[in-house]
Amino acid sequence: MLQLPVYLDNNATTPCDPRVVTAMLPYFTEIYGNAASRSHPFGWAAEEAVDYAREQVAQLIGADPKEIVFTSGATEAVNLAIKGVYEMYASKGRHIITAVTEHKAVLDTCKHLEKLGASITWLPVNQEGLINLSTLEAAITPQTILISIMYANNETGVIQPIKAISDIARKHEVLFMTDATQAVGKIPVNVNTDGIDLLTLSAHKIYGPKGVGALYVRRRAPRVKLVAQIDGGGHERGMRSGTLNVPGIVGLGKSCELCAAETATDTQRILPMRNRLEKALLALEQSYLNGGDAPRLPHTCNVSFKYVEGEALIMSFNKMVALSTGSACTSASLAPSYVLKAMGISDDQAHASLRFGLGRFTTNEQIDYAIHIITEAVNNLRSTSPIWEMYKDGVDLDTIA
Ligand SMILES: *Cc1c(COP(=O)(O)O)cnc(C)c1O
Numbered sequence: 001m002l003q004l005p006v007y008l009d010n011n012a013t014t015p016c017d018p019r020v021v022t023a024m025l026p027y028f029t030e031i032y033g034n035a036a037s038r039s040h041p042f043g044w045a046a047e048e049a050v051d052y053a054r055e056q057v058a059q060l061i062g063a064d065p066k067e068i069v070f071t072s073g074a075t076e077a078v079n080l081a082i083k084g085v086y087e088m089y090a091s092k093g094r095h096i097i098t099a100v101t102e103h104k105a106v107l108d109t110c111k112h113l114e115k116l117g118a119s120i121t122w123l124p125v126n127q128e129g130l131i132n133l134s135t136l137e138a139a140i141t142p143q144t145i146l147i148s149i150m151y152a153n154n155e156t157g158v159i160q161p162i163k164a165i166s167d168i169a170r171k172h173e174v175l176f177m178t179d180a181t182q183a184v185g186k187i188p189v190n191v192n193t194d195g196i197d198l199l200t201l202s203a204h205k206i207y208g209p210k211g212v213g214a215l216y217v218r219r220r221a222p223r224v225k226l227v228a229q230i231d232g233g234g235h236e237r238g239m240r241s242g243t244l245n246v247p248g249i250v251g252l253g254k255s256c257e258l259c260a261a262e263t264a265t266d267t268q269r270i271l272p273m274r275n276r277l278e279k280a281l282l283a284l285e286q287s288y289l290n291g292g293d294a295p296r297l298p299h300t301c302n303v304s305f306k307y308v309e310g311e312a313l314i315m316s317f318n319k320m321v322a323l324s325t326g327s328a329c330t331s332a333s334l335a336p337s338y339v340l341k342a343m344g345i346s347d348d349q350a351h352a353s354l355r356f357g358l359g360r361f362t363t364n365e366q367i368d369y370a371i372h373i374i375t376e377a378v379n380n381l382r383s384t385s386p387i388w389e390m391y392k393d394g395v396d397l398d399t400i401a
Contacts, residue, residue, distance in 0.1 A: 006366040008323040010205075011154050011182060011300060011357035016251070017207040023254040024209065027247035035244045036235060046246045053253025057214050060256040061180075061199060062190035069215045069236045070249050074181040074202035077215035078105040080240060081177050081198045084226030085146050086113050089175075093143025097174075099123040099131050099160075100342045102150050105200075106179055110148075119143070128294035129158035129343050133168065140172045147176050151183035151199075155339040155355055156291035157300025159183065166195030175224060181205055181213075185259035186267075186297050191216055197224050203248065207360055208255030212248030215239075262360075270358050271298040273367045277356060278303070280371040284378055286391070290340055290353060299362075304345070304353040305378045307388045307397070313354065317377045321370045325353055346398075 007015070027049060035050045037043025054065040071077045086096065098110055100122050110120045121139045123131045131149060140147075147169045152159045162178060169176035177198035183189050184199075185206035191199055202213035217239070218224045232241040278301050281287055286306040305313065310325040325337070336350035345353075354374070358367075382388040391397055 002365055002369055005318065005320050005322045006370055008321060008356050008358060008362070008366075008370055010359035010362070011157075011355060012324060013204045013210065014207045014359050015361060016209055017255060017258060017360065019258060020208050020251045020254045024247045024251040027250050031246075033246075035246055036233070046244075049246060049250050050244055053249045053256075056253035056257045056260075057201075060189075060260045061184060061201070061216060062192050063216050064219060066237075067191075067216050067219050069217060069239045070244060070252070071213050071215055071240055072211055072245070073204070073213040074103075074179065074200045075105040075213075076240075077200035077202075077213050078103075078179055079109050080215055080226065080229050081200060081217075082106065082109045082146065082148060083113065083229050084239070085175060085177070085198070085224070086118060087227035088225050089145040093141070093145050095119045095121070095141055095143040096146045096148065097121040097123060097136065097139050097144060098148045099125060099150070101125050101129060101153055101339045102148070103154055103179055103181070106148055106150065123149075125342050127344050129153060129156050129291045129339070130294050131160060131165075133161065133164055136165065137168050137172075140168070140174060144172070144174045147174055149176075149178060151178045151180035151189065152187070152297050152300075153291070153339060154182045155337055156294075156302045156343075157182070157297035158291040159187070159295040159297065162194050162196070169197075170195060173222075175222070182297060182300075185256065185263060186299060187263075191218065197222065203252035203255055206255045206259050209248050209251040212245050212252045214252065266360050267298045270360075270362065273362060273364060274299055274301055274356070274358050277301065277358075277367050277371060281305075281374065284375060287378075288349060290343065290345060299358040301356045302340070302353055303356070304340075304349040306349055306352055307385060307391050308352045308378055308381050310352045310354060313352070313374075313377055313381060316381065317373045320373045323357070324355055325351075348397075 031045045033042030033046035035046040054068045057068050058065040114120050149160050149165050166176045175197045178196050180199045181202045184201040197218045199216040204210040228239050230241050235241050281303045288304045290302040336347050340350040
């Protein structure tokens with residue numbers, strides 16, 4: 001029997017893989033030492049577990065374990081990276097380049113710095129959600145200290161041309177950071193071949209626990225320096241103080257190990273399901289795949305059903321299928337997604353969009369069910385919609401206020 005509701009909101013968060021939970025459990029009850037306690041075996045065992053997790057995380061992204069700083073999640077890692085670079089390199093310049101479709105963690109951090117005197121260039125994106133490389137290069141000045149462009153977008157799955165961006169950053173000797181929270185563990189990410197200087201990731205997007213993540217900080221060519229944003233004790237090489245969340249870190253390590261071993265086979269299973277879902281939904285009249293022509297994450301799609309209100313649509317089936325319109329962080333507000341709007345998508349179409357996030361535990365049966373429920377919901381809402389009727393009568397709705 002299908003368990004309801006079907007969960008298709010894996011870009012908001014993923015369930016913990018049971019193997020991750022199993023790995024974490026001893027660190028609550030038996031191996032409970034403080035990883036900073038150097039004077040006895042309880043502390044040594046905890047420290048050993050943290051070191052091992054650091055290797056597991058580093059391995060997944062091709063880094064050195066010394067380049068991994070554990071944090072409470074990607075939001076904190078983003079804050080540490082951007083604010084830490086800003087404080088460290090302010091004497092060189094105060095200019096940061098980012099894009100309008102970034103996650104709120106990046107946008108709000110940059111806005112905060114803007115108030116403190118930073119100059120921020122907010123790059124636009126094209127219809128597919130991609131930044132323009134010439135625009136990026138033209139924005140660089142001698143005062144530019146950081147380029148922060150996300151690896152893959154959480155709402156559309158659109159993947160930015162990371163290598164090309166890092167080539168430009170290198171050429172101008174500007175640090176390149178990427179919020180890779182949605183990409184790590186889903187597609188191959190390698191800090192060296194991709195030319196990344198700072199990278200953020202989060203356990204709860206890759207079948208690990210909530211409240212733990214990491215920042216990658218390059219140590220060689222170039223050696224990136226940061227000003228700590230949380231002081232007190234000098235943990236994590238002075239970059240992030242505070243007693244380490246040992247069970248969480250063990251969980252993050254295990255989830256990275258599982259991703260390194262299983263992502264390729266997971267994708268072989270998930271991608272055909274995602275494509276089948278897309279095809280079925282696009283077969284409906286006036287439905288659109290947002291970012292559909294750009295390279296995209298294999299487990300994500302964002303589909304608009306014109307002349308249907310997205311929130312009403314979700315409300316009509318959310319006891320059966322769980323997903324969101326736009327991102328979890330902004331779905332509290334009824335404003336249309338700023339990501340879709342930045343892609344030039346009309347308010348109407350942005351309001352009518354659903355984001356699907358498939359995952360490791362998604363089944364074909366669940367996808368069949370979701371297709372059925374959503375098709376029915378769209379047709380139902382349209383059958384009672386005066387706007388749909390007008391559209392069917394040939395009224396040009398775009399010209400009506
Ligand atoms: C989820 C997410 C974050 C925030 O991660 P947390 O660990 O929840 O703080 C940042 N960026 C992107 C792209 C995300 O998807």
